[in-house]
Amino acid sequence: MSTHFIGEGNIGSAPEFREFSKGNDEPNRLLRLNVYFDNPVPKKDGTFDDRGGFWAPVELWHRDAEHWQTLYQKGMRVLVEGRTVKDEWEDAEENERSTFKIDARRVGILPFRIEAVTVSVKPGTREPDPEPNAT
Template sequence: MSTHFFGEGNIGSAPEYREFPNGNDEPSRLLRLNVYLDNPVPKKDGTFEDRGGFWAPVELWHRDAESWASLYQKGMRVLVEGRTVRDEWEDAQENERVTFKIEARRVGILPFRLESIKVSAKLLSAPPPQGE
């Protein structure tokens, strides 16, 4: 079971990149982000109060995940679109655990807390992607 998800928050730690063998085909590539998805509510004085935020693992499966690993940084504000998925696993003591993760379709960078952006010429001359 999954549910469509759309939210924004901050990356809480350095991105984690992994590759998984896929036989003779290109390996599957995963970029995992730990994101604090907040719920800022405006106050009368113009500031915001966070009500009901939570941490969530965000998984982005894509062939370009390796190059994106250096793009996303701790503290960066992002907009996440995807679906929530129930994830069942066992801990070190073999206790069954359940958590929810977000399988992202898109993770957009929001222009908060950024000092600069550098776009390489390689990215500018690349043809548009032919689907994901």
């Protein structure tokens, strides 16, 4: 069972990167985030109450997942798009458990608390010429 999901929240812990080998093929790369999806409801005094927020594991499978592990940071505000997936497993006492996770298609960084952004040069292109000084 899965359902389309779009949600905004904060990363709650350092991202976790894993790599799974596939023989001689390029390995599958996974970036796992723990995100709190809040539901801020405005109050009359201008502050907000969080009603119905929830934590969810977010899994992003991508070849650049290892690099993104350093890009995404605890406390960062993100917009997650993907699908919810029911994950069934057994705990240490062999009790059947289930939880929902987000199989992310995209995880966008929102500009809250961001101090700077640096964009790398597109592979196969040369650096743009610096702008001439204005006089």
